[in-house]
Amino acid sequence: MTTAAIAPPIRAKRVLPGFTLSLGTTLLYLTLIVLIPVLALILKGAEMGPARFWQIISSPRAVAAFQITLTAAAIATVINAVYGLLMAWVLVRYEFPGKRLLDAMMDVPFALPTAVAGLSLTALFSANGWFGQVLEAAGIQVVYTIWGIVLAMAFTSVPFVVRTVQPVLEDLDPALEQAAVTLGAGPFAIFRRVVLPAILPAWMAGCTTAFARSLGEFGAIVFIAGNLPFRTEIAALLAYIRLEEYDYNGAAAIALVLLGFALVLLLASNLLQFWAARYREGQK
Numbered sequence: 001m002t003t004a005a006i007a008p009p010i011r012a013k014r015v016l017p018g019f020t021l022s023l024g025t026t027l028l029y030l031t032l033i034v035l036i037p038v039l040a041l042i043l044k045g046a047e048m049g050p051a052r053f054w055q056i057i058s059s060p061r062a063v064a065a066f067q068i069t070l071t072a073a074a075i076a077t078v079i080n081a082v083y084g085l086l087m088a089w090v091l092v093r094y095e096f097p098g099k100r101l102l103d104a105m106m107d108v109p110f111a112l113p114t115a116v117a118g119l120s121l122t123a124l125f126s127a128n129g130w131f132g133q134v135l136e137a138a139g140i141q142v143v144y145t146i147w148g149i150v151l152a153m154a155f156t157s158v159p160f161v162v163r164t165v166q167p168v169l170e171d172l173d174p175a176l177e178q179a180a181v182t183l184g185a186g187p188f189a190i191f192r193r194v195v196l197p198a199i200l201p202a203w204m205a206g207c208t209t210a211f212a213r214s215l216g217e218f219g220a221i222v223f224i225a226g227n228l229p230f231r232t233e234i235a236a237l238l239a240y241i242r243l244e245e246y247d248y249n250g251a252a253a254i255a256l257v258l259l260g261f262a263l264v265l266l267l268a269s270n271l272l273q274f275w276a277a278r279y280r281e282g283q284k
Contacts, residue, residue, distance in 0.1 A: 041259065044252040056253040065235040066257065072146055072234070073214035076153035081207045083154075084161025085199075091162075092169040106163070109156050114219030117155055122224045125151065144226030149234065152221045153214035160213060164206030168199045205272035212265035215258060 045053060056062060091103050109117065125132040125142040135142060142148050172195065180190045218236040225232040235254055242250035 038259065041252060041255055044248065045256040048249045048253065052249065053253050053256075056250050057257055061229055061233075062235070062238060062254060064230045065233050065238045065254075068146060068149070068231075068233065069215060069235045069258075072149040072153055073211055075150045076157060076214050077207055077211040079150070079154050080158045080161045080210050081203070084158050084206065084210070085165055085203060087158075088162050088165040088169055092166060106159050109159050114156060114217065115223070118152055118220035118223035121148070121152055121155065121220065125224070143224055144228065144232060146232060148224040148226075149221050149232060152224050153217050156217050156220050157210035157213040160210040161203070161206040164202050164209070165199055168202040169195075172198050201272050201275045205269045208265050208269040208272060212262050212269070215261055215265070 048056075057066075087106065091099065091106075122129075122143055124130050125135070125148065127133060127136050127141075127143070132142060140147075142151060176194050176198075177190050180194050185193070216236060218234075218240070221234055222237060225234065225237075227233050227237055235258055239251045239254040239258070242248075242254065
């Protein structure tokens with residue numbers, strides 16, 4: 001009686017170096033580029049003490065800047081939640097001339113320098129701009145108002161919603177919708193009971209990331225906002241002004257508040273993405 005020889009397991013070839021070297025390289029890069037600057041900011045904020053920190057962030061000008069930033073970011077996120085979902089739906093569900101070009105244009109805010117975006121938006125929506133002169137005739141002013149801030153934030157953050165929802169829609173099994181049709185469900189019922197539950201975690205994660213991106217936007221806003229204290233001055237700009245005044249404690253305190261907002265939102269985004277991954281695994 002002969003037994004077949006058992007072939008030794010074939011190990012997959014690694015394109016990159018071993019785990020230890022790869023992990024060490026990435027951790028070194030993360031430490032130099034991200035962790036050290038964040039730690040330096042935290043240590044700088046700790047130097048001033050809780051009383052001084054609270055005095056800075058609770059000053060009327062700082063509170064107004066935080067309110068303007070949060071309000072504009074929230075409005076921009078609501079706009080992008082609707083527009084980003086519609087754009088992802090169009091790119092996935094329909095075929096039309098120029099679709100690939102439109103798909104590529106969704107990444108323009110990533111590639112375009114934010115200062116260039118701010119200058120372009122200011123030129124378009126100023127009183128003598130292509131869009132601005134029409135809006136001015138209707139009594140609507142965009143430049144040097146909170147709506148200009150909303151416009152700049154929405155422009156720079158919309159890809160986060162589109163690119164988060166788009167792959168989930170592409171992976172959605174069409175058999176689920178076909179089964180709903182055979183059961184007599186209409187288009188709205190299919191979207192509400194089949195499509196929306198599947199894309200909801202990814203959609204919320206994209207909106208959360210877009211909100212975090214809007215909070216930290218600077219370059220696209222400074223040109224279109226006018227930077228008027230208590231009216232159109234955002235928190236990032238106020239931190240920059242404090243740096244120009246050599247008030248490093250003031251700049252660090254404002255930056256720490258923005259950092260706290262960003263970390264909370266990024267944590268929420270990662271939890272939502274984890275939820276989305278678990279949901280997709282459960283559907284298989």
